[in-house]
Amino acid sequence: MNNIIFILFVNFLKIGLFSIGGGYAIIPFIQEEVVNTHNWLSLQEYTDIITISQMTPGPLVVNTASFVGIRIAGVLGAVAATVGSILSGFIISIALYNFFKKHKDIDSISNILKGLRSSSIGLIGSAASTIILLAFFGTPSFDINEMSVNITAIIVFIIALFLLRKYKLNPILIMVLSGIVGLFFY
Amino acid sequence: MELNKLKVYFLLFRFSFSISAFTFGGGYVVIPMMRKYFVKDLKLISEQELLEMAAIAQSTPGAIAVNIAVLVGYRISGLKGAVITCIGTILPPIMILSIISFFYQSFRDNNIISSLLKGMEAGVAATIVDLLIDMWQGVLKEKNLLLTLMAPFAFLANFVFNVNVLYIIIFCSVLCLAQSFIKNKLGGVESE
Numbered sequence: 001m002n003n004i005i006f007i008l009f010v011n012f013l014k015i016g017l018f019s020i021g022g023g024y025a026i027i028p029f030i031q032e033e034v035v036n037t038h039n040w041l042s043l044q045e046y047t048d049i050i051t052i053s054q055m056t057p058g059p060l061v062v063n064t065a066s067f068v069g070i071r072i073a074g075v076l077g078a079v080a081a082t083v084g085s086i087l088s089g090f091i092i093s094i095a096l097y098n099f100f101k102k103h104k105d106i107d108s109i110s111n112i113l114k115g116l117r118s119s120s121i122g123l124i125g126s127a128a129s130t131i132i133l134l135a136f137f138g139t140p141s142f143d144i145n146e147m148s149v150n151i152t153a154i155i156v157f158i159i160a161l162f163l164l165r166k167y168k169l170n171p172i173l174i175m176v177l178s179g180i181v182g183l184f185f186y
Numbered sequence: 187m188e189l190n191k192l193k194v195y196f197l198l199f200r201f202s203f204s205i206s207a208f209t210f211g212g213g214y215v216v217i218p219m220m221r222k223y224f225v226k227d228l229k230l231i232s233e234q235e236l237l238e239m240a241a242i243a244q245s246t247p248g249a250i251a252v253n254i255a256v257l258v259g260y261r262i263s264g265l266k267g268a269v270i271t272c273i274g275t276i277l278p279p280i281m282i283l284s285i286i287s288f289f290y291q292s293f294r295d296n297n298i299i300s301s302l303l304k305g306m307e308a309g310v311a312a313t314i315v316d317l318l319i320d321m322w323q324g325v326l327k328e329k330n331l332l333l334t335l336m337a338p339f340a341f342l343a344n345f346v347f348n349v350n351v352l353y354i355i356i357f358c359s360v361l362c363l364a365q366s367f368i369k370n371k372l373g374g375v376e377s378e
Contacts (some may be wrong), residue, residue, distance in 0.1 A: 016247055017247045017249060019247060028347065050206060052286055058251070058282065062276055066283035069282045070284050079280065082280055088248055089248020093242055094260050094268060096245070097239070097257050111300060111362045112363055114328065116237070117237035118334075118337045118340070119339075121237070122337040122354075123344055124214045125345070128311060131314065135308045135310075145266055153308040156312075161312040170222060172204070175208060178310075
């Protein structure tokens with residue numbers, strides 16, 4: 001039992017370490033490890049996890065780790081796998097942060113930080129566009145055949161954006177309200 | 187003092203937990219929430235710092251949402267803060283996935299849940315666009331052409347051409363390094 005907990009921890013440490021960039025880019029990598037190499041999940045179960053990840057809070061890596069962990073070794077397994085999956089990010093992001101803070105008075109480093117902010121906006125915009133496509137047209141790609149325009153979603157989007165810009169409404173409140181609209185219109 | 191510290195720890199846990207519990211889709215969706223609580227309400231970090239953290243979080247291995255939470259906690263109260271926000275962030279998915287793993291089939295087929303989630307998509311999109319508008323205005327204030335062009339460049343590279351995030355970030359960093367290097371050289375010539 002202790003052995004399997006350790007194996008879960010080490011393998012999800014590895015998965016966490018190699019899943020850089022987040023989101024959809026890491027789906028094949030996790031699949032290779034969890035489905036093909038270790039047979040911890042069937043392909044169907046793994047596809048289900050991706051769906052769950054889109055439907056529930058929490059990042060894909062963490063969700064997969066929790067799900068696999070609990071299937072293989074109960075709650076303790078879930079904790080071991082989850083901690084393994086986030087550990088490298090925890091250590092490396094703090095190390096990078098410290099490096100930048102320590103040297104932020106150097107001109108070139110502060111310029112890199114400004115560049116990071118700027119490129120970050122573009123990347124967030126890219127993620128936002130995927131979500132907008134999914135909400136408005138039901139598909140994350142530009143395939144005309146699969147697109148179906150969702151008027152309700154567009155109206156909700158416009159009203160929500162107006163409320164946020166004009167009245168600075170709480171984002172969580174916006175989510176709850178748009179969820180309630182979803183209940184009535186879908 | 188001790189009480190104050192405990193209060194900050196409690197706030198860190200409370201906000202990272204509720205952000206994680208309400209953030210569907212993970213990743214960048216947490217940034218508008220982080221801004222609302224830690225930048226606007228508590229004023230514990232600045233908007234610029236949050237963007238830097240977002241950039242560091244996405245160039246580091248692991249889940250972006252967890253990495254950002256860790257950095258916010260670390261910035262506010264050191265290693266202890268990082269551990270607290272980290273636990274606060276991973277606890278909701280562990281609990282939710284544990285429950286769902288037993289009821290997956292009925293959860294997936296539940297009409298109420300799926301329409302609730304479908305409705306939330308548009309709301310999520312709006313909160314991110316709101317954030318983008320504010321942050322973009324911040325970049326324009328820098329009046330630096332390279333920085334102004336960098337955001338649309340990163341967007342195109344990632345969204346249209348599917349370039350890996352890590353490469354984009356490294357490329358932008360090198361460009362900025364080159365820019366400050368050239369500026370320094372020119373500045374040196376002028377002062378001579």
